[in-house]
Amino acid sequence: MSRSPLHRDVWITGIGLLSSLGEGPDAHWQRLTDPAGPKPTLDETSFAPHPIHPLCAVNFDLQIPKKGDQRQMEPWQRIGTYTAGLALSNAGVAQQAELLDRTHMIVAAGGGERDIAVDTALANELAASNEPAGPFLNKRLAADLRPTLFLAQLSNLLAGSISIVHGVRGSSRTFMGEESAGADAVRVAGARLQAGQIDLALVGGSASAPRPEMMLLLSAGDVLLTGPYRPVWQRKEHPGFALGSMGAFVVLEDPAHAQARGARGLARLVTTISTMSRRVPGTEQAEGERLAAELAPYLAPGPLGVLSGASGAEPATSAERHLLAAIGRDRKTFVRATGTMLGHSIEAQFPANVALAALALSQGGFYPPFEPGPMEAPATEPVRQILVTGFGQRRGEAMALVTAIDNSGAANAN
Amino acid sequence: MPIDRPTWPIIVVTGMGVVTSLGTGKQDNWRRLIAGESGIHHINRFSTEGLRTTIAGTVDYLPGHYNSVALTEELGRLAAQEAIEQAGVSSTAFPGPLFLAVPPTEYDWATRVLSARRVANPGHGDYAQFIAVAAGHREEYEPFLFGAFAQNLAERFGTRGSPISLSTACASGGTAIQLATEALQRGEADMALAIGSDGSITEEALIRFSLLSALTTRNDPPEAASRPFAKGRDGFVMAEGAGALVLETLDHARARGANILGVISGCGEKADTFHRTRSNPDGSAIIAAIKAAITDARLTTDDIDYINAHGTSTPENDKMECLGVTAVFGERAGSLPISSNKSMIGHTLSAAGAVEAVFTLLTLQNQIMPPTINYTEPDPAIPLDVVPNVARPARLRHAMSNSFGFGGQNVCLLLSAEPA
Structure with missing residues (x-):
């Protein structure tokens, strides 16, 4: 808790979403509230036996007009840069130089794509040879690596590309560390706004699912879902996640600042709590109870929507069940694991769920169950507060509370 | 739009640690830095056959064998241990959060080849096969997650909350200090640990x-390779190292009777929108970052006594840094001492901002400015006092430490001698 003399509300005034389901808030709302029942878009063959949620068709020219800029990026950066543009447009900040000069950015990032052809060729030659690797690697890497690929790989160059393409200048920070990076990006940006350190922030991340070098790492960790595809809560005997391509950004803003420029708030970001438990086996229930207790003071009476970042990886997903059970003892909860519909996008998952929470609250509705079964009951009452969860595949447990802005929301701004 | 800002608490430094190619610890580093010694050497960690650059400031003197992931963690651990011991608080239950600047994590080639060797017909594998045979090899997963460094260090020192790992390229160390300072100003804790570490030379x-x-x-x-601001400089020297700072609110430090080493009196930041690797030729983002730091410290340009330069020794950086400094300081720029630690330790990349913040604070403590070595021929386009070749005593109260990075990153810290 901050002891800052100021404690302001934080509004979400813009969302940018790009995923397997489509582009923008409307497309996501339609797909996820489809009266025929929401269905994911899957590719179960390209990386069989591991299903992925591939990116929808995108005309990147719409947010990254210069082909030269697009050529400097690989899909991870392109998706993120494009989606950051969507969020800035949605908030009415795009092209507004004076606002962009004061827009403070935190991007959650891993690394960018490698050259798979080069890696495959060199790894094969080294695997088949008993020669010392050094001189061979020096010669081949110097000859075969595309010089500018390094700039597509550096973690902070997604933020750098966003600055170049969209003119975000206030500050630029990149957090790393898988799922926690996304949650901490939201947490720190929110804390800076609450304390009055800044007035306007852009936060988010991106992921590209069809990345062999990422799947190699994740395969070694046994965290990839092996087909056939199953919804998240049905993976206990087959743990793992299906990677999802995703761009997710939100614009966070001081309410008074938003009102002064005539911008509307989509929802309030009440708080973000992120922790790193040691995940000692047998302590999951106690950890769940502890997190529920930490959240309790922020909850209003009434039902709670939950947009869960549960991936299906274990033991994280089982640990999250304990948290949800603890919260569900005292109130009606309507849980939706977005990984079922969107796949798992690691750094981008938490920002995506914050964006989807703001989307639902701004629409005055909530999402229907994404899978049958006891975990996801239909919402029988209006949802005015949504909990976003993010239990990382290996570490980090996070929660954000997002609530509806009253029609008299102006009174919330101090 | 003006908003009434609270008066933030003053943030001070009560512990510092540093590791570079010059050695481990403040004492050895400072002694060699003031003597104008270089830590740059021929690389023997791996073959340099066929490479155009064969030198670096690697840290090779630690006992044991490290890959880049393990070395980055070990360097950070050593620096943090020194800083926490100096601060006089628990090194197993540190009372605050961790902000850690580290390089992005990737497999090294030795690891990448393991899967290629495991396939049925080595030498003819493809990624689908590599992915399939990697299953179950958690030793090829755990250390290569981006969050691994931070969790390992957070658990070792018992820091609180979710540790932040971050990258702003060559400004990362400065960003870690900035994030820690902001968190303390918000009142999230009384103390914080900021580390920049980089052992990534492969x-x-x-x-x-x-x-x-x-x-x-x-x-x-x-x-003689690293020659910041000199004529004929032709690029930077990669290097390794770590810097760590224990930050604390002034009130908390005084209340527990801690020895105050210096003050984080201002932070400035601006993102450049011009190019992935080059600053806008008008220097606007560098200028804005420097001005923001001075404003944040409620000081004026006349108050600044010394600049610890980013000073990488690339033709572009040093020219742009000179332009920025000249634009901000005007006529004073020519007589305002500015020196580059990188002339001796090379460019420690993700660690640089933290390493150089430690050296800047040592400069204030000792009232001696480390030199810019290898300054044998001035660049007429850079008419600055670079403290050439020999350390120089001076009366110093406020010093600036600059960090600039690929991706338009510009961070400027204003550090001050302990409050009277």
């Missing part, structure tokens, strides 16, 4: 920078 890392023509090729003698 053949591929070297080749990547080399392909961007960022590195010097002046390999002989190695100690």
Whole structure:
């Protein structure tokens, strides 16, 4: 808790979403509230036996007009840069130089794509040879690596590309560390706004699912879902996640600042709590109870929507069940694991769920169950507060509370 | 739009640790820095056959064998241990959060080849096969997650909350200090640990920078390669190291009777929108970052006594840094001392901002400015007082430490001698 003399509300005034389901808030709302029942878009063959949620068709020219800029990026950066543009447009900040000069950015990032052809060729030659690797690697890497690929790989160059393409200048920070990076990006940006350190922030991340070098790492960790595809809560005997391509950004803003420029708030970001438990086996229930207790003071009476970042990886997903059970003892909860519909996008998952929470609250509705079964009951009452969860595949447990802005929301701004 | 800002608490430094190619610890580093010694040497960690650059400031003197992931963690651990011991608080239950600047994590080639060796017909595998045979090899997963460094260090020192790992390229160390300062100002804790660490020199890392023509090729003698602000400079020297700072609110430090080493009196930041690797030729983002730091400290340009330069020794950086400093300081720029630690320790990349913040605070404590060595021929386009070749005593109260990075990153810290 901050002891800052100021404690302001934080509004979400813009969302940018790009995923397997489509582009923008409307497309996501339609797909996820489809009266025929929401269905994911899957590719179960390209990386069989591991299903992925591939990116929808995108005309990147719409947010990254210069082909030269697009050529400097690989899909991870392109998706993120494009989606950051969507969020800035949605908030009415795009092209507004004076606002962009004061827009403070935190991007959650891993690394960018490698050259798979080069890696495959060199790894094969080294695997088949008993020669010392050094001189061979020096010669081949110097000859075969595309010089500018390094700039597509550096973690902070997604933020750098966003600055170049969209003119975000206030500050630029990149957090790393898988799922926690996304949650901490939201947490720190929110804390800076609450304390009055800044007035306007852009936060988010991106992921590209069809990345062999990422799947190699994740395969070694046994965290990839092996087909056939199953919804998240049905993976206990087959743990793992299906990677999802995703761009997710939100614009966070001081309410008074938003009102002064005539911008509307989509929802309030009440708080973000992120922790790193040691995940000692047998302590999951106690950890769940502890997190529920930490959240309790922020909850209003009434039902709670939950947009869960549960991936299906274990033991994280089982640990999250304990948290949800603890919260569900005292109130009606309507849980939706977005990984079922969107796949798992690691750094981008938490920002995506914050964006989807703001989307639902701004629409005055909530999402229907994404899978049958006891975990996801239909919402029988209006949802005015949504909990976003993010239990990382290996570490980090996070929660954000997002609530509806009253029609008299102006009174919330101090 | 003006908003009434609270008066933030004053943030001070009560512990510092540093590791570079010059040695482990403040004492050895400072002694050698003031003597104008270089830590740059020929690389023997891996073969440099066929490479255009064959020198670096690697840290090779630690006992044991480390890959880049393990070395980055170990360097950070050593620096943090020194800082926490100096601060006089628990090194197993540190009472605050961790902000950690580290390089992005990737497999090294040794690991990448393991899967290629495991396939049925080695030498003819493809990624689908590599992915299939990797299953179950958690030793090829755990250390290569981006969050691994931070969790390992957070657990070792018992820091509180979710540790932040971050990268702003070559400004990362400065960003870690900035984030920690902001968290303390918000009142989230009374103390925080900021670390910048980088042990990432591998053949591929070297080749990547080399392909961007960022590195010097002046390999002989190695100690003369890094020549910030001098005529004929032709690129930076990659280096390793770590810097760590224990930050604390002034009130908390005084209440527990801690020895105050210096003050984080201002932080400034601006993102450049011009190009991935180059600053806007008008210097606007550098200028804005420097001005923001001075404003944040409620000081004026006349108050600044010394600048610890980013000073990488690339033709571009040093020219742009001179332009920025000249634009902000005007006529004073020519007589305002500015020196580059990188002339001696090379560019410690993700660690640089933290390493150089430690050296800047030592400069204030000792009232001696470390030199810019290898300054044998001035660049007429850079008419600055770079404290050439020999350390110089001076009366110093406020000093600036600059960090700039690929991706338009510009961070400027204002550090001050302990409050009267």
